[in-house]
Amino acid sequence: MNLGHNFTLFGARLTALGSGALWWAEHRLLCVSDLHLGKSERIARCGGTPLPPYESQDTLTRLAHDLERCNAQTVVALGDSFDDLGAAQALPEAARLWIAKLQAGRKWVWIEGNHDPGPVGLGGVHLGEIACDALTFRHIAQPGAQGEVSGHYHPKASVSLKGRTISRPAFIYDHARLILPAYGTYTGGLRTSSEPIRSLMSPQACAILTGPAPVVVPMPR
Amino acid sequence: MHILPPQFTTWFDSKGWTVHPHQQAMLDRADAPALLLIAPTGGGKTLSGFLPTLVDLADGDHKGMHTLYISPLKALAADIKRNLTTPVTEMDLPIRIEDRTGDTSQTRKRRQRADPPHILLTTPESLALLTSYEDAPRMFKGLKRVVIDEIHALAESKRGDQLMLALARLQTLCPDLKRVGLSATVEDPAAIAHFMARHPDPCPILLADPGPPPDIQMLRTAEAPPWSGGGAAYAIPAVLDQIQQHKTTLIFHNTRAQAEIFFHNLWLANDDSLPIGIHHGSLDRTQRERVEAAMVRGDLRAIVCTGSLDLGIDWGDVDLVIQIGAPKNVKRLVQRIGRANHRYNAPSKALLVPANRFEVVECVAALEAVLAGELDGDPRGPGPRDVLCQHILITACAGPFDADTLFAEVTSAGAYAALTRPEFDACLDFCATGGYALRAYDKWQRLMLRDGLWTLRDPRSSQRIRMNIGTIQDTDTLKVRMKRNRGGKPLGEIEEAFAATLTAGDTFLIGGQIVKYEGLREMTVEVSRDSAKKPRIASFMGTKFATSTQLSERVQRMFTQESWPDLPEHTAQWLALQREVSQLPQPGRLLVESFPHDGRAQTVIYGFAGRNGQQTLGLLLTKRMEELGLNPLGFVATDYATLIWGLDPVQDPAPLFDPIALHDGLDLWLAGNAVMKRTFRASATIAGLIERNTPQARKSGRQATFSSDILYDTLMKYDPDHLMLDITRQEALRGLVDFGRIEEMLSRIGSRIDHRVLDKVTPLSAPLFLEAGRVPVKGDAEERLLAQEAARLMEASGLANITPAPSNTPRWRVGW
Structure with missing residues (x-):
């Protein structure tokens, strides 16, 4: 059966899941980006509004489901896993235990993001970036990089159907790189037509819209 | 009995005026804790509200603020300031009057807090902001009276609730505060009195002489209106003729888009170059002010406008009001008619111009309702x-x-x-x-x-x-400017959702001119002049407004007639044609029409249940259609009917209306629909859970902000009893009806459903295709269309055939 949309990047055969996670079957590796755990706590701490404090629970529920579905052995959290380092420290005990349970029996890599630039006091390895075969996983895309998997921009793409526009978080990729959508529950998106994304991606770039059945379209610019 | 001081009587005499009976009555009852005056427009209503204040302030003894005046419009506050300044200057009264709105400068606002004027003119939002300052007790010290103008308009929305809460605050600060409400004709004055008085104070109601009945007719034209459409282009020559015959004509439209299109067509036919202006809320402020000033000077023969001119602004000598499109609401029609002949005791003259044949029927029904003196309106619910x-x-x-x-x-x-x-x-x-x-x-x-x-x-x-103070739900808008090196002339605003549909080269109408979309720069839409004769697209997204169930009953009664001698020939023929190709809806039976149109399977249900009822029916029936695999895509409701479109045609309507199946899983479906999510967004913003989008946040492309739908879904999943969801349900129900009422309607109909399967749009259904307020249905159909469109885009771009080839064929297996 199809888990999601299959495609190839630098010889690596990858699957974009409808949930926004990336599956690399050959290495039994699941990659998720921009979880932004603890976002509601950070907003309240900084004097913002008290948002429903359930987003970490929801994000971890979806992650647990993907891990089980794929039987992943390696997890790469591609940066901005926590909304800030304070949010990582303030994570409720239940969430910490849950993460520990998900980590049991798996290799787990926290990639550094701009929101969480230091160690977070949870299990797993903490790295600036990591390479695997021809692919390099880092948080923010570097111009000119080849075979790069990154996150950070929260790409979203829209398709106009007659009478309505559907806009969803999207994977975007071309011959050189792949950018993952944000996986966290409380995350917004940046249109693929926005300047930073447009200038990173080649004219042949494609976007894979997440959802019940992921679909690929030429990246809207 | 209060006697006017001599300087006032002298002034009235010098103007050749006498004090109206209701003005004297207001003066006599100046000590009532609350007083509501109901008077037609132009009855010297505002002066009645201020007369006790002016008399009280005439001796110059009062220190600080004396009277607070609240109006729903900034422009109205400015207008009242002009009108009040005249008697104050001419009688040489020691009174300082200032207005305070969103347009007032920061320096002036600061000074007003330190040294308040005797009379402060403001809006509910500016007042709420003032009460949020620590120095509010000092600013409002000595306040004696508050005058709420156009209170009928405020009472229709949450702005009124916010105002009354702010007044409750002021009443604590100034226990002797007297309240005066000024209202146009309304259906239930007692409800407004209850709304405005301090509970449980009494609030006497003064009814001014309503004046002679209006002279109101339907415009007769040589040419017949079309079956469908909202432009009323066919009536342009007749309307120009009317403008010629009158001094100043106000031409009201129901939407801004219609006003723009009509204005454009009017100019194309304006061979005599009559001075005609356009005025609506999306135009740039300087543009609006220019039109207002020209009107005050009497330079304009006609103004094409929308609701922004609805309220009692006194702008010259209007002797004719034209309403384009059916007045969806009898009360609003009566209030608009009141704009003509601003002289007391002269009949107002108005013409209705239906834009299509269905609207002819509606106009006739509205005329009957006005003559019968029946006004519509929904009762106010509890404070939100x-x-x-x-x-x-x-x-x-x-x-x-x-x-x-x-x-x-x-x-x-x-x-x-x-x-x-x-x-x-x-x-x-x-x-x-x-x-x-x-x-x-x-x-x-x-x-x-x-x-x-x-x-x-x-x-x-x-x-x-x-x-984040305020209860008005702004849709996100973008400014429109002429493209120049250093930013050209501002023209107005368009909704962001509309702007998102534009591509370079598209032409649209704004402020009566055709412009070409050039691009988006720093959240400003840049346009250039374009010489095209016909704009490619309409200017604004649709807005929906309250309609009346009363009219729907009258319309239904008209349909049962054998023939229609009272209707114009063309409309009688059109109804006869409906009878011939399909049928007219009959009382006690339910007419359902199904036909293909625009590549979709369309179904129309003529329930005559009022907009809220038809809207609810739309939600229920799309649920059943989703379950039955008919792939519904969306629906739109009017007072009379619900139109549903989807991918697969309805063959047999009976299973759709099965009450047990309708009820099954209803709560889950209702919770997930677009109406609830829209309501949640509005209520959560007002309650302070979501902050309004600041221009800075929008500039950054919104990567950091996320949709309110996510918050709604999260709450539904993890905290379904939360207060915000409870509020959302209560607020959404104001636009829906109880399931019980739908059940009752269905049991009354029973099996008496007339299903007509046709091969094209029927005469009666044609106007539904232009209705605003479409509700999308998210389900299997959307996924199917998305997959089709994605495949088409990949093929068309050639990307489907080149590297990196995005292939979804499982060339390899993923293990479990």
């Missing part, structure tokens, strides 16, 4: 709790407060008189902690209880709360 939450936060900005005192104050507002203590406490808890079942914010509460008083934890948050 999202507005209360905002009020609690505003109160906290002004300083620490005691919960018992605030509860007493809030329940002195009529709309909140029945608010229970547990309901109040839930709102307070929501403001303080978020009110979640999971107590997550003990450390970061917004409000803390210190020494028995509720206080902002972080005083800096008061600035954020103030920035």
Whole structure:
């Protein structure tokens, strides 16, 4: 059966899941980006509004489901896993235990993001970036990089159907790189037509819209 | 009996005026704690409200603010200032009058707080902001009277509830404050009196002489209106003819888009170059002010306008009002007619111009209703709790407060008189902690209880709360400018959702001119002039407004007639044609029409249940259609009918209307629909859970902000009993009806469903295709269309055939 949309990047055969996670079957590796755990706590701490404090629970529920579905052995959290380092420290005990349970029996890599630039006091390895075969996983895309998997921009793409526009978080990729959508529950998106994304991606770039059945379209610019 | 001081009688005499009976009555009852005056437009209504103030201030003894005047429109406050300044200057009264709105400069605003004028003219939002300052008690010290103008308009929305809560606050600061409400003709004056008076104070109602009945007719044209369409282009020559025959004509439209198109067509046919202007809320302020000034000078022969001119602004000598398109609401029609002949005791003259043949029927029904003196309107519900939450936060900005005192104050507002203590406490808890079942914010509460008083934890948050004051739901708009090197002339605003549909080269209408979309620069739409004769697309997204169930009953009765001698020939023929190709809806039976159109399977249900009822029916039937695999895509409701479109045609309507199946899983379906999510967004913004989008946030492309739908879904999943969801359900129900009423309607119909399967649009259904307020249905159909369109785009771009080839064929297996 199809888990999601299959495609190839630098010889690596990858699957974009409808949930926004990336599956690399050959290495039994699941990659998720921009979880932004603890976002509601950070907003309240900084004097913002008290948002429903359930987003970490929801994000971890979806992650647990993907891990089980794929039987992943390696997890790469591609940066901005926590909304800030304070949010990582303030994570409720239940969430910490849950993460520990998900980590049991798996290799787990926290990639550094701009929101969480230091160690977070949870299990797993903490790295600036990591390479695997021809692919390099880092948080923010570097111009000119080849075979790069990154996150950070929260790409979203829209398709106009007659009478309505559907806009969803999207994977975007071309011959050189792949950018993952944000996986966290409380995350917004940046249109693929926005300047930073447009200038990173080649004219042949494609976007894979997440959802019940992921679909690929030429990246809207 | 209060006698006018001599300087006033001298002034009235010098103008050749006499004091109207209702003006004298207002003066006589100046000491009533609350007083409501119902008077037609042009009856010297505003002066009646201010006369006691002017008399009281004439001796120059009063220190500080004396009278607060609230109007729903900034422009109205400015207009009243002009009108009041005349008698004050001419009688040489020692009175300082100032207005304060969003347009007032910061320096002036600061000065007003330090040294308030005798009479302050403002809006509900500016007043709410003033009450949020710590120095509010000093600013309002000595306040004796408050005059609420156009209170009927304020009472229709949450702005009125916010205003009454702010007045409850002022009443605590100034216990002797007297309230005066000025209203146009309304269906239920007692409801407005209850709404405006301090509960349980009495509020006597003064009814001014309504004047002679209006002279109102349907415009007869040589050419027949079309079957469908909202432009009324066919009537342009007849309308120009009317403009010629009158001094000044106001031409009202129901939407801004219609006003723009009509204005454009009017100019194309304006061979005599009559001076005609356009005025609506999306135009740039300087443009609007120019039109207003030209009208005051009497330079314009006609103004094409929308609701922005509805309220009682006195702009010259209007002797004819033309209403283009059916007046969806009898009360609004009567209030608009009142704009003509601003002289007391002269009949107002008005013409109705239906835009299509269905509207001819509606216009005839509306004329009957006006002559019968029947006004429509929905009863006011209890005070909305999202507005209360905002009020609690505003109160906290002004300083620490005691919960018992605030509860007493809030329940002195009529709309909140029945608010229970547990309901109040839930709102307070929501403001303080978020009110979640999971107590997550003990450390970061917004409000803390210190020494028995509720206080902002972080005083800096008061600035954020103030920035979010107000209950008007703005859609996000973008400014439109001419493209020049250093930013050209501002033209107005368009909705962001509309702007998103534009591509370079598209032409649209704004401010009566055709412009070409050039691009988006720093959240401004840049356009250039274009010489095209016909704009490619309409200018604005649709807006929906309240309609009347009363008209729907009259219309249904008309359909049962054998023939229609009272209708124009063309419309009678059109109805006869409907009877021939399909049938007319019959009382006690339900007509359902199904036909293909525009690549979709269309179904129309003529329930005549009023818009709320038809809207509810739309939600219910799309649920059944989704279950039956008919792939519905969306629906739109009017007072008379619901139109549903989808991918697969309805073959047999009976299973759709099965009451048991309709009820099954209903709650889940209702919870997920677009109406609920839209309502949640509005209520959560008012209650302070979501902050308004600041221009800065939008500039950054919104990567950091996320959709309110996510918050809604999260709450539904993890905290379904949360206050915000309870408020959302209550607010959404104002636009829907109980399931019980639909059940009752269905049981009355039973099996008497007339299903007509046709091969094209029927005469009666044609106007439905232009209705605004379409509700999308998210289901299997959307996924199917998305997959089709994606495949088409990949093929068309050639990307489907080149590297990196995005292939979804499983060339390899993934293990389990």
